[in-house]
Amino acid sequence: MAFNDLDLAERLDIAREGTAYFAQRLAALADAEFDGASLLDGWSRRHVVAHVGYNAAALCRLLDWAATGVETPMYESREVRAREIDEGATLSSGSLRNLFAQTAAQLDAKWRNLPGDAWNAEVRTAQGRMVPASETAWMRSREVWIHTVDLGNGGRFEDIPDVVLDSLLDDIVGTWRRKGEGVGLVLEVGGRRLVVVQEDAPVTATVTGPLASVVRWASGRGAVGLTAGADRLPPRWL
Structure with a gap:
């Protein structure tokens, strides 16, 4: 939700x-x-x-x-x-x-x-x-x-309610899409959510981790707790 x-x-x-x-x-x-x-x-x-x-x-x-x-x-x-x-x-x-x-x-x-x-x-x-x-x-x-x-x-991002984290991720990815950024990037969240940033582009990189870690990374606050993609810098959000 x-x-x-x-x-x-x-x-x-x-x-x-x-x-x-x-x-x-x-x-x-x-x-x-x-x-x-x-x-x-x-x-x-x-x-x-x-x-x-x-x-x-x-x-x-x-x-x-x-x-x-x-x-x-x-x-x-x-x-x-x-x-x-x-x-x-x-x-x-x-x-x-x-x-x-x-x-x-x-x-x-x-x-x-x-x-x-x-x-x-x-x-x-x-x-x-x-x-x-x-x-x-x-x-x-x-x-x-x-x-x-x-x-x-x-x-900590882990202290933020999940409904806020989910909506933050939607906000961030939506901004990337409007700017045409994040081409080829896929976000896998806690084994339950897959976000393809630009739908028609071939996958070139995957960032995986718990919801809090993926949102932290996507918002530009560092790669803490990621299980894949920690070496990749996110597109700019704001």
């Missing part, structure tokens, strides 16, 4: 669980460790925390759009988004902790107070897709679960 096949209440609960998971690992991070490298090239842990905090604020803007009908983009531009994260990464560790906590609480309040008919209102993602406001549950789930791992202090 895909994430968006779940009832909205279940989707929101998973997003909240991911937020709590991120909060747990953030609390375990000492202030002196904020300057350490994350699992994302070029980003410190400060960047990750700033990004997750500002992502919640951006999703609040989409929910305001859904509630009022007044267009309120997530970000003014990609450049503004990148600058906001870079500037946020210069905040003190205490300020970054507060940023995360406050924006997460604001987002949860927006979810709780959004009128029922507004969940179907169309809003625009940062990638330009028009989606119903209910998609914010998936957008937040993806951010908090993956970026907890990116903090590099104990977060």
Whole structure:
């Protein structure tokens, strides 16, 4: 079952669980460790925390759009988004902790107070897709679960719910297909799922492993736990 096949209440609960998971690992991070490298090239842990905090604020803007009908983009531009994260990464560790906590609480309040008919209102993602406001549950789930791992202090793909991992893999492979990447690549997941990235291409490489390991690899977070294909680099996702 895909994430968006779940009832909205279940989707929101998973997003909240991911937020709590991120909060747990953030609390375990000492202030002196904020300057350490994350699992994302070029980003410190400060960047990750700033990004997750500002992502919640951006999703609040989409929910305001859904509630009022007044267009309120997530970000003014990609450049503004990148600058906001870079500037946020210069905040003190205490300020970054507060940023995360406050924006997460604001987002949860927006979810709780959004009128029922507004969940179907169309809003625009940062990638330009028009989606119903209910998609914010998936957008937040993806951010908090993956970026907890990116903090590099104990977060694991194995802790992410299977329904989130399955939908992440669908997202990643869908992006590869739209870009025409991953030609000849096949993903074998735990002996139960076979994903051919480009259907009409002959197979040239196979990546095999448990679901969590394959999603970790596909998302660009390293080849940990794979049983085949660990020497191959994945196509770029985002």
